[in-house]
Amino acid sequence: MKNTLFIKLLEYGEQIGAEGTDSNKALEWALSTHAIPDTDVAKRSLSGLFHECFDSVGGGQQVLKVEYYFRLIEFRELQESRIASKQANRNSIIAILFSIAAIGISSIIGYQQLTGSVSISSSQIREIVNANSQPITGNVTVESTQIEALIDAMKSSNE
Secondary structure (H helix, E strand, O other), rough: HHHHHHHOOOOOOHHHHHEEEEEHHHHHHHHOOOOOOOOOOHHHHHHHHHHEEEEEEEEOOEEOOOHHHHHHHHHHHHHHHHHHHHHHHHHHHHHHHHHHHHHHHHHHHHHHHOOOOOOOHHHHHHHHHHOOOOOOOOOOOOHHHHHHHHHHHHHHHHH
């Protein structure tokens, strides 16, 4: 955002500090920095703002009023707040996108685990049967590729 003449004049007043200035020096500054165009309307506008924002300290010198110095500080704080707000907004959007991605990935993995087949190796079956230390009785449902390992484990546990 481009600073207005008002803000530029306040920054000029901050720059000169306690040294002070007069309206002619302020006009020279404004024309040399292209803060205003070289027109009578712009010069009158600058003069009005200058006399509003600056206090006389004697000897024809004027300094920026404390009230306007604090307005400049508030303006800068507002600018910084806007920048921080935009950054916080970007960060929150990124966090939301990460959350959506995590939900999607966990849903896909959960679905694959529910619909996928589970294979149990013969060593795992033997471990379960041997840990139980009791003979296996009742019905057991197992895929055909695992039946041989299960039968071997049952035989060894019943002996």
